[in-house]
Amino acid sequence: MKFNQNNFLKHISLDCAVFGFHDNQLKVLLLQTKHTREWALPGGFVKLEESVEKAANRVLKERTGVDKIFLHQFHVFSEPKRSEINPIVNDMKELDESGGLEWFNNRFISIGFYALVDFSKVTPTPDQNSFKCEWKSFGEIDSLILDHSQILNKALETIRLQLKYQPIGYNLLPDKFTMPELQKLYETILGRELDRRNFQRKILSYKILDKLEKRKTGGAYKSPYLYKFNIEKYNKALEDGLSGGW
Amino acid sequence: MKFNQNNFLKHISLDCAVFGFHDNQLKVLLLQTKHTREWALPGGFVKLEESVEKAANRVLKERTGVDKIFLHQFHVFSEPKRSEINPIVNDMKELDESGGLEWFNNRFISIGFYALVDFSKVTPTPDQNSFKCEWKSFGEIDSLILDHSQILNKALETIRLQLKYQPIGYNLLPDKFTMPELQKLYETILGRELDRRNFQRKILSYKILDKLEKRKTGGAYKSPYLYKFNIEKYNKALEDGLSGGW
DNA sequence: TCAAAAGTGTTTGGTTTACACCCATGA
């Protein structure tokens, strides 16, 4: 299936900061470009008859295999020169016969989205312009294409703010998880350590968790309880907001 | 000066919810369209070489006479049919010889901004497609053109959330103001009453106010103190965020 | 001189923080 620029709105793009959580680390889904081997956020364009939310969902379905991802727009990036491509790329793109060169030389206003996904359910899949698609630990990402670093940082900042009055985790953790795992997630996003006991008390006070039987498997030391989110209460908390902050 | 559609990015517009505060009421700046006499939010388009923020600032300078207004983007509105114009307008627009009909029949993705301004400094000024421009009390606004009601409501919702961790008022009140006035502003935005004494204690705890001499003028009863914002501390609070919420 | 608005302060209850002890587990 070839890219046909006539199917898309000119000047408008979208970029997604897709976050996952694995090995106690915050992961970000990135693409490596075919030509320059630079890293980029997954992104795409908006079809003539779809909303930007639909477009973002479509793009992420392609990149991850997962549909209906938790996804929110958070900022529009529109500096006039933000999408000016590297002259080197310009040359290399000419190798491309898809007519993409003309398209990519347009100025783009990009709508930034952040997405939270269950790491284990994602199958990273490169797009037409990419060489590969894979998870990177947030801490190990250094330079990204265009203004994508800025977009990524602003996405994380937005999530940190959301955390103050909304629960998080349902979209980032597997169905069943332990309290220490959930805590680690919060600590990772917030970038600081939390008190184990106070964390538990606070989270439980939101009443969005259901406690299950003890876990038995592998891990050394005392086995922690398993929890799962109570989805109704979780969604209600998402809408109503939480009282205290972190 | 005629509108030349070649100077603007196609498919992209912006709409601004401009809030002011007057007579203890929250005011919104609206335009009344020439043809159908419907009400609309001030809006505009993005020039080929400007950011959306610059564009919004430019548009609001034209509508208010005020430059460098406090202005933030808050959401992108992109439902495919959101900008489909009323067929009646379509006919009437043909009266217009500016070539605007073709332009307005495009699909537009609109970037929503909210703005906070000092009511007394604004000179409402209609644009090319408007009959008049004036302040309306938020409570008295019923129907707006296209999805502008939705945009306006989402703007207010956003401000309410901001209020939880950012100070507000510097952009909405005159230089000098009294504590009851500031409180009324908070109450108006939040849509509920606050305790006078607790409000004062909390606001003062932020240390963003400087207390001045007593006011003497007109108002009956005991004269309240005048305050002004300490702009350095205010800006710092804007960046760092406040601790407690409302 | 009185009603209404505004200045100031105190009590109370909940929430957050800090910290301690015990239990379970696999090496």
Added chain:
DNA sequence: TCATGGGTGTAAACCAAACACTTTTGA
């Protein structure tokens, strides 16, 4: 059996909500 991680509890500090009394002002 012991080091480590995990479950549970409590005292102190802090903050927010509720409420009372006094002062100033113009009518």
